[in-house]
Amino acid sequence: MKKSSLLPVLLAAVVLVAACQKSTxxxxxxxxxxxxxxxxxxxxxxxxxxxxxxxxxxxxxxxxxxxxxxxxxxxxxxxxxxxxxxxxxxxxxxxxxxxxxxxxxxxxxxxxxxxxxxxxxxxxxxxxxxxxxxxxxxxxxxxxxxxxxGRKDTIKEVYPGAAVDHYPFEAASLPTDSDAQKEMALRYSPARALGNTMAGPRKxxxxxxxxxxxxxxxxxxxxxxxxxxxxxxxxxxxxxxxxxxxxxxxxxxxxxxxxxxxxxxxxxxxxxxxxxxxxxxxxxxx
Amino acid sequence: MARVHNWQIGREMSYWYPESRPSRQFAAIFDINKCIACQTCTLACKTTWTSGRGQEYMLWNNVESKPYGFYPLAWDLKLLKELGPQEWKEGTYEGRTIFEAARPGERALGWRPDDIDYANPNVGEDDCVGQVENGAGLEVPHLNWFFYLARICNHCTYPACLASCPRGSIYKRPEDGIVLVDQGRCRGYQECVKACPYKKVFFNPMTGTSEKCIACFPKFEQGLQPQCFVNCIGKIRMAGWISPPDKARPDNPIDYLVHIKKIAKPLFPQFGLEPNVYYIPPIHAPSSFLNQMFGPGTEAAIKAYRNADDDLAGLLALFGCTEKVMPRWKRQGDMVIAMEENGSEMLRVPMREPVHIRPAFDIRHGVTRTNCP
CATH class of the missing domain: 2.60.40.1190 (Immunoglobulin-like)
Incomplete structure (x- = not known):
């Protein structure tokens, strides 16, 4: 492209940029x-x-x-x-x-x-x-x-086809949501037991x-x-x-x-x- | 990169950190010839440490059949392929370690298994390399063969997991050389999973952190062997301390088997990590395969094992005899004695169990005895 034909394009571009700068x-x-x-x-x-x-x-x-x-x-x-x-x-x-x-x-x-x-x-x-x-x-x-x-804190949320026989914290001797049950779950979740912020679940x-x-x-x-x-x-x-x-x-x-x-x-x-x-x-x- | 000495490859090599050996190094011997792949070790570990959410797929200890068994899939083959053919020359490794072969932007040559690669821990189980014709198993090495390879973390002298962690979340304990992931510091980048050639660091999808074998350090600190050792019904394992070769002591069971008799070999020493689990190679597998897996010298190791003198046979009889770590040992005639560090006797084992021959017919009870259990 010759210089003479490039000039109008450049001018148009400058005008366009100036116009855009006025917009939020x-x-x-x-x-x-x-x-x-x-x-x-x-x-x-x-x-x-x-x-x-x-x-x-x-x-x-x-x-x-x-x-x-x-x-x-x-x-x-x-x-x-x-x-x-x-x-x-x-x-x-x-x-x-x-x-x-x-x-x-x-x-x-x-x-x-x-x-x-x-x-x-x-x-x-x-x-x-x-x-x-x-x-x-x-x-x-x-x-x-x-x-x-709202994603649940279970392996099935990650792998829907997962089949788990038993977790120690599901033992019949541990009442649901009891402190004893939570303590047992933490035994097998050291990152959570240590309060690692990566370890979830998240608020x-x-x-x-x-x-x-x-x-x-x-x-x-x-x-x-x-x-x-x-x-x-x-x-x-x-x-x-x-x-x-x-x-x-x-x-x-x-x-x-x-x-x-x-x-x-x-x-x-x-x-x-x-x-x-x-x-x-x-x-x-x- | 620093320059460090790796005695297993007979030379200096590049590593991310300077050489810093622990005051004592945890080590183990696995006698492959005794393993029957019952997986009792696997379950002992699983029950003790990895029964939580996110740990379902994790096997800090596993037993796989070689050559076609892997956990995760093709863990060794993929890295061997990435590394390419390399050379040993008279006990010195002339090829590149995974640290020396690292690609731009990486601290080690590695690959990261996909989650599906962990889905078949028993793939290849009991698969022989070929069809077993009549009489094929009667020669040693066998024409067609497989063997069981029990694996835990090698608590390496130069861990790739530790080198690869960009935030120093993995550390090697100065007091015993056990390698641990700090569960309070890990942020789940999975660099360690990628770098560990043995694939013995596992990502926990529920906690977002990586976890690994801890050598049952709460037990080991009390002088007790890890769970996978004491639950082994084949008595194939012994845990203890290993010295560098120039400080080897004949009365240290691990030193004796690794440095003195040289019958126990590291797993893939060419990767450059100086792993601290040592294997007595299977006597029936071909040396070409064994030398690739355990480094040079497997033929001599098998020869020494098959022609064990009284000392060697005696020490092998101590495997699995006690839950306690045996820092020292000696043989006295037909008795093998395990000792504490101070030389006091821990236990003694007869080298040969007494033989009782009983008549086939039990007159007292009026029944015929059988050999069936």
């Missing part, structure tokens, strides 16, 4: 946290339609072993609303397969929002923070959502975590986050509600990062698609 639906270069008096708890709440969207491209986690070698989820769309004391992020991404159970070689879809624990000029490393520079993570998992939504589909570098992920001492995920025809829409992050006040800017795990791609832990730090700005109340 135009992609925002940073994550803009919009102020509202009430926080939407549902991914389909109409309030989300008035919030600017930030489209965050996802990159491979290929910094530390185990690494993800083949890319999966391309991007995640992010919206955010705050009432001044809490902030809710809405993440949506395309995912052709619904993976909401975990079993051998089968993994759950999941997503997470990460923020620095403190405001500091030198931000933590975007991949799970670093020693002395803690990051806070709110993590949502599709299998936990299924548990919250919330999300978990508060902190980290100071790869491999250091730990449940936060006091988790106040909550959330809800919905499966759509195209993928997942998830809201994650958490306490207001440090530094994210009316005059402050902070950083936020996102991660998405594609269960059917055997993604878990460090094998994930992630962003680097994305600027996050709290809009002043109008």
């Amino acid at each position: 639906h135009a992609p925002s270069p940073d994550v803009r946290v919009v102020s509202r008096t009430s926080l939407p708890a549902d991914p389909n709440d109409p309030a989300w339609s008035t919030v600017p969207v930030h489209v965050a491209p996802l990159v491979l986690q290929d910094m530390v072993e185990p690494r993800l070698i083949q890319a999966s989820t391309a991007q995640v769309e992010v919206r955010a609303i705050s009432d001044g004391s809490r902030v809710v992020f809405r993440l949506s991404w395309a995912d052709g397969t619904k993976d909401d159970s975990v079993r051998p070689a089968h993994f759950s879809d999941a997503c997470a929002v990460q923020l620095p624990a403190k405001v500091q000029t030198d931000v933590p490393a975007p991949q799970m923070g670093e020693a002395g520079k803690t990051v806070e993570i709110t993590y949502w998992k599709a299998s936990w959502q299924a548990s919250v939504d 919330k589909p999300v978990e508060d975590l902190i980290a100071e570098g790869p491999g250091s992920l730990t449940p936060a001492p006091a988790g106040t986050s909550d959330g809800k995920g919905l499966r759509t025809e195209k993928g997942w829409v998830v809201v994650l509600s958490r306490a207001m992050p440090a530094g994210l006040n009316s005059s402050g800017r902070s950083q936020v990062a996102f991660a998405v795990w594609e269960g059917s791609h055997e993604e878990a832990g460090a094998r994930k698609m992630r962003t680097g730090w994305v600027p996050v700005v709290l809009e002043k109340k109008s």
